[in-house]
Amino acid sequence: xxxxxxxxxxxxxxxxxxxxxxxxxxxxxxxxxxxxxxxxxxxxxxxxxxxxxxxxxxxxxxxxxxxxxxxxxxxxxxxxxxxxxxxxxxxxxxxxxxxxxxxxxxxxxxxxxxxxxxxxxxxxxxxxxxxxxxxxxxxxxxxxxxxxxxxxxxxxxxxxxxxxxxxxxxxxxxxxxxxxxxxxxxxxxxxxxxxxxxxxxxxxxxxxxxxxxxxxxxxxxxxxxxxxxxxxxxxxxxxxxxxxxxxxxxxxxxxxxxxxxxxxxxxxxxxxxxxxxxxxxxxxxxxxxxxxx
Amino acid sequence: xxxxxxxxxxxxxxxxxxxxxxxxxxxxxxxxxxxxxxxxxxxxxxxxxxxxxxxxxxxxxxxxxxxxxxxxxxxxxxxxxxxxxxxxxxxxxxxxxxxxxxxxxxxxxxxxxxxxxxxxxxxxxxxxxxxxxxxxxxxxxxxxxxxxxxxxxxxxxxxxxxxxxxxxxxxxxxxxxxxxxxxxxxxxxxxxxxxxxxxxxxxxxxxxxxxxxxxxxxxxxxxxxxxxxxxxxxxxxxxxxxxxxxxxxxxxxxxxxxxxxxxxxxxxxxxxxxxxxxxxxxxxxxxxxxxxxxxxxxxxxxxxxxxxxxxxxxxxxxxxxxxxxxxxxxxxxxxxxxxxxxxxxxxxxxxxxxxxxxxxxxxxxxxxxxxxxxxxxxxxxxxxxxxxxxxxxxxxxxxxxxxxxxxxxxxxxxxxxxxxxxxxxxxxxxxxxxxxxxxxxxxxxxxxxxxxxxxxxxxxxxxxxxxxxxxxxxxxxxxxxxxxxxxxxxxxxxxxxxxxxxxxxxxxxxxxxxxxxxxxxxxxxxxxxxxxxxxxxxxxxxxxxxxxxxxxxxxxxxxxxxxxxxxxxxxxxxxxxxxxxxxxxxxxxxxxxxxxxxxxxxxxxxxxxxxxxxxxxxxxxxxxxxxxxxxxxxxxxxxxxxxxxxxxxxxxxxxxxxxxxxxxxxxxxxxxxxxxxxxx
Numbered sequence: 001x002x003x004x005x006x007x008x009x010x011x012x013x014x015x016x017x018x019x020x021x022x023x024x025x026x027x028x029x030x031x032x033x034x035x036x037x038x039x040x041x042x043x044x045x046x047x048x049x050x051x052x053x054x055x056x057x058x059x060x061x062x063x064x065x066x067x068x069x070x071x072x073x074x075x076x077x078x079x080x081x082x083x084x085x086x087x088x089x090x091x092x093x094x095x096x097x098x099x100x101x102x103x104x105x106x107x108x109x110x111x112x113x114x115x116x117x118x119x120x121x122x123x124x125x126x127x128x129x130x131x132x133x134x135x136x137x138x139x140x141x142x143x144x145x146x147x148x149x150x151x152x153x154x155x156x157x158x159x160x161x162x163x164x165x166x167x168x169x170x171x172x173x174x175x176x177x178x179x180x181x182x183x184x185x186x187x188x189x190x191x192x193x194x195x196x197x198x199x200x201x202x203x204x205x206x207x208x209x210x211x212x213x214x215x216x217x218x219x220x221x222x223x224x225x226x227x228x229x230x231x232x233x234x235x236x237x238x239x240x241x242x243x244x245x246x247x248x249x250x251x252x253x254x255x256x257x258x259x260x261x262x263x264x265x266x267x268x269x270x271x272x273x274x275x276x277x278x279x280x281x282x283x284x285x286x287x288x289x290x291x292x293x
Numbered sequence: 294x295x296x297x298x299x300x301x302x303x304x305x306x307x308x309x310x311x312x313x314x315x316x317x318x319x320x321x322x323x324x325x326x327x328x329x330x331x332x333x334x335x336x337x338x339x340x341x342x343x344x345x346x347x348x349x350x351x352x353x354x355x356x357x358x359x360x361x362x363x364x365x366x367x368x369x370x371x372x373x374x375x376x377x378x379x380x381x382x383x384x385x386x387x388x389x390x391x392x393x394x395x396x397x398x399x400x401x402x403x404x405x406x407x408x409x410x411x412x413x414x415x416x417x418x419x420x421x422x423x424x425x426x427x428x429x430x431x432x433x434x435x436x437x438x439x440x441x442x443x444x445x446x447x448x449x450x451x452x453x454x455x456x457x458x459x460x461x462x463x464x465x466x467x468x469x470x471x472x473x474x475x476x477x478x479x480x481x482x483x484x485x486x487x488x489x490x491x492x493x494x495x496x497x498x499x500x501x502x503x504x505x506x507x508x509x510x511x512x513x514x515x516x517x518x519x520x521x522x523x524x525x526x527x528x529x530x531x532x533x534x535x536x537x538x539x540x541x542x543x544x545x546x547x548x549x550x551x552x553x554x555x556x557x558x559x560x561x562x563x564x565x566x567x568x569x570x571x572x573x574x575x576x577x578x579x580x581x582x583x584x585x586x587x588x589x590x591x592x593x594x595x596x597x598x599x600x601x602x603x604x605x606x607x608x609x610x611x612x613x614x615x616x617x618x619x620x621x622x623x624x625x626x627x628x629x630x631x632x633x634x635x636x637x638x639x640x641x642x643x644x645x646x647x648x649x650x651x652x653x654x655x656x657x658x659x660x661x662x663x664x665x666x667x668x669x670x671x672x673x674x675x676x677x678x679x680x681x682x683x684x685x686x687x688x689x690x691x692x693x694x695x696x697x698x699x700x701x702x703x704x705x706x707x708x709x710x711x712x713x714x715x716x717x718x719x720x721x722x723x724x725x726x727x728x729x730x731x732x733x734x735x736x737x738x739x740x741x742x743x744x745x746x747x748x749x750x751x752x753x754x755x756x757x758x759x760x761x762x763x764x765x766x767x768x769x770x771x772x773x774x775x776x777x778x779x780x781x782x783x784x785x786x787x788x789x790x791x792x793x794x795x796x797x798x799x800x801x802x803x804x805x806x807x808x809x810x811x812x813x814x815x816x817x818x819x820x821x822x823x824x825x826x827x828x829x830x831x832x833x834x835x836x837x838x839x840x841x842x843x844x845x846x847x848x849x850x851x852x853x854x855x856x857x858x859x860x861x862x863x864x865x866x867x868x869x870x871x872x873x874x875x876x877x878x879x880x881x882x883x884x885x886x887x888x889x890x891x892x893x894x895x896x897x898x899x900x901x902x903x904x905x906x907x908x909x910x911x912x913x914x915x916x917x918x919x920x921x922x923x924x925x926x927x928x929x930x931x932x933x934x935x936x937x938x939x940x941x942x943x944x945x946x947x948x949x950x951x952x953x954x955x956x957x958x959x960x961x962x963x964x965x966x967x968x969x970x971x972x973x
Contacts, residue, residue, distance in 0.1 A: 029476075033475075033476055033478075041477060042477040042478060042483075045477045046473070046476075046477050046479075046487060049473060049476045050491070057569075057570065060569070061565075061567075061569040061570050063566075071411070072498055072501070072502045075494070075502075076502075076546065078491055079543070080570065080573060080574065082488070082539065082542075082577065083543065083574050083576065084573070085468060085472040086466075086468035086472075086577060086581065087577060087580065088472070089450060089468040089469075089472055090580060093449075093450040099450070099468070099471050099472055100475060101475045105476070149344050149347060149401070149402055149405045150402065150404065151402070154347070154402070154404045154405045154407075154408035155404075157343075157348065157408065158351065158408040158411055158412055160351065161350075161351035161355065161412060164354075164355045165355045165357075165358040168355045168356075169358050171359075172358075172359045173366075173426075176362065176363065176366035178366075178369070179369035179810060181823070181824035182813060182823040182824045184824065184828065184947050184948045184949075185947060186828055186829070186832060186945070186946075186947045187947065188945040188946070189944045189945070194837070194944055195836075196954070197894070197942075197954060198958055199939070199942075199956065217824065217825075217828060263939050263959070265939070267936070270946070279946070279947070279948060280946030280947055280948065280951065281936075281943070282943045282944065282945075283936050283941075283942065284942055284943070285939050285942060285959070
């Protein structure tokens with residue numbers, strides 16, 4: 001390696017931000033994923049996760065001597081990261097590694113280390129002294145738009161506008177009227193009855209107890225009447241329940257089954273009182289057998 | 294950033310002073326100057342501290358966002374009226390008008406244009422965000438969200454999806470979201486939403502970079518990005534958590550990389566760098582979305598062909614210059630062709646080895662659309678009625694019909710300019726310009742049932758080419774106008790036309806039910822997903838458990854499969870589950886046998902099926918009988934029959950929804966009291 005540049009060229013101060021910052025970020029990433037507070041963790045990790053892999057790919061592609069100007073460069077970094085994660089996931093899946101925090105962090109760190117290693121090798125192979133990176137615009141030079149605002153001022157303007165728009169939106173959402181969810185009532189079989197898969201067999205004339213539930217989602221205090229009836233003619237005692245908004249009632253409806261053997265239909269109708277507005281009904285089939293002697 | 298020299302926007306040659314550049318333009322590009330070729334004239338260097346129009350745009354961003362929020366609040370709390378449309382557009386144009394005016398001007402700096410475009414990208418995401426800030430809502434979005442949830446929970450990459458089978462083989466978006474979930478701890482919806490906001494901004498920056506590289510003008514690039522931002526898919530379709538939203542951005546940036554490798558003057562190393570970056574992005578596109586990949590392949594082939602044609606047509610004297618140009622062109626052609634071949638090979642390998650069902654998935658839409666269009670030409674069938682039964686305001690309909698005309702005029706003007714400069718313009722520009730013209734052949738397919746969806750989906754891509762055509766036309770028109778009231782009027786006309794195009798595009802792409810919240814609408818996907826259906830889904834998931842096999846209509850299927858983790862039946866002519874719902878009598882024995890052997894245990898009924906025709910035209914799938922042609926709902930007897938069938942038990946009932954459990958063992962049983970005349 002007599003042709004190699006001295007180590008000081010690699011760790012030149014002007015390159016520090018190009019090589020050291022991603023290295024620090026790559027080493028800090030595993031620790032950041034351990035932060036227990038989700039939003040704090042997301043606020044730190046998300047930007048790093050979306051920039052780091054893309055930056056490493058750009059470093060591999062363009063080297064340390066060239067940089068893209070910052071808005072297109074940052075956009076390209078983010079998009080390259082978005083391409084990296086699925087591709088890394090597929091590669092890991094190919095070697096039977098499931099996506100997890102460890103595998104993702106490992107993939108990102110491996111890419112960053114590879115990019116840093118290649119960059120250092122490139123610098124050391126070159127005999128020329130280290131020089132500051134040259135900015136490469138996303139497009140060649142142009143001769144227009146010299147009358148506009150500077151990039152720094154525009155950045156301030158955009159940041160302030162976005163922050164104010166966010167505050168404005170939050171304020172508007174807080175004071176605007178909110179839609180009311182569609183009112184409805186749910187009526188259902190509960191307990192073992194909710195899993196009934198075949199008509200239960202019962203002795204003819206015996207009493208049957210079916211456990212049902214009612215949930216009031218009408219946003220108001222509401223009374224309901226449950227009216228059970230067998231084969232459209234044999235009526236069981238009705239029940240009336242009153243429920244607060246959002247409340248649930250569960251309980252049995254009971255009554256005798258017909259004495260004749262066969263398949264019988266039990267319909268439990270639910271109506272809203274006092275207008276007797278029908279809500280729905282449950283249909284259950286029960287098979288009666290001859291009473292044993 | 295280092296100070297850049299004055300460069301000729303026509304040939305790219307750099308000059309140390311503005312005078313040298315002016316002399317060069319006057320000497321070498323006299324014709325272009327006369328025709329108002331974009332940005333061929335230098336401007337006086339003079340920076341302003343704070344530009345009033347840009348500051349107005351920044352302030353209008355806040356006012357526009359609040360007005361937009363008001364529009365959504367109004368729509369959610371009022372059952373009828375058109376005020377939400379008016380508020381929506383008022384909010385939209387409150388910000389967009391100053392932003393458009395500034396972007397159409399030649400004065401802003403590059404940074405200012407980029408800043409404005411970042412704000413346009415963020416602002417255009419706002420309507421989708423406000424539509425439902427709490428969770429996924431659109432049909433595609435729900436499917437992809439659920440797929441990401443399952444992938445996260447199972448740790449598998451290729452997970453079958455019952456609602457959209459093809460997404461199993463294109464896991465790019467889901468994998469990205471799952472990996473970010475692992476890293477950040479956010480939910481799928483939160484991680485996805487942040488990604489979508491970024492993608493909106495990154496896509497516009499991508500268009501800017503692409504056009505700036507090709508035109509060497511940040512002015513033209515800003516206008517092109519602005520035109521792209523008003524494409525039909527940008528505001529809603531590409532703002533949902535769906536694979537197109539990611540792949541479209543890959544598509545744009547891959548083409549930006551092609552522009553980079555075609556126009557670079559930094560030598561082979563930078564060309565190789567753009568090639569490498571482009572390949573990574575293309576690989577991301579290949580594993581993310583089929584249509585974007587195939588359109589990308591088509592666009593790359595077109596660019597390679599145009600580059601080859603340009604190479605063959607080099608006629609420059611003297612010999613030394615000709616040889617240099619030929620050498621440059623040959624390198625450009627080689628690297629473009631190599632890039633196109635590599636992307637083609639990648640796409641073909643993915644389709645052949647992994648996504649083997651892609652052709653079978655895409656073919657019916659294409660073939661069906663072509664057949665229906667041919668039948669339309671032969672007058673064998675009626676065309677699809679645009680805006681049939683729609684409640685959108687009249688001005689939106691007028692704008693929708695006027696949009697293609699405005700775009701055709703712009704494309705024609707742009708084509709003329711590009712044709713005049715065909716020898717100087719980079720081949721990628723010519724190729725993408727041709728590609729943009731494909732927008733127009735796709736338009737007639739909007740009149741067919743099978744082809745309309747496909748046609749709409751291609752616009753997100755063809756609009757990129759259109760913006761490359763129209764932007765230089767607008768720039769040249771503005772450059773040709775004298776300063777003063779005449780130019781002001783011209784800017785006003787352009788802003789009005791672009792605004793009308795935006796109104797028309799949104800109106801033609803997005804149904805009112807997708808755009809705004811509001812009262813329940815049966816069969817509308819978004820407004821069908823109300824508290825009652827979600828309540829049923831929660832109850833089902835809690836009491837019956839996950840992975841239960843269920844038969845339901847389209848709305849029920851979507852809710853149960855995504856929120857209820859149920860395995861829902863996919864209706865098809867081979868599995869015609871619509872027989873259960875459409876016929877007052879019993880379904881065919883074959884269907885009952887299929888249901889029994891496949892292990893389907895539950896049936897979900899929406900009683901509104903007998904009251905309303907679904908807003909999107911189908912109860913289940915486009916293959917069902919009378920799909921999109923039905924004018925009356927299914928007979929009530931067809932829905933009521935289940936109350937008296939002894940082989941179903943009603944286990945859940947709400948105001949409009951019911952869940953039955955099948956008991957096929959009692960299929961042939963007779964109740965003690967017969968209630969249904971049609972017995973097996």
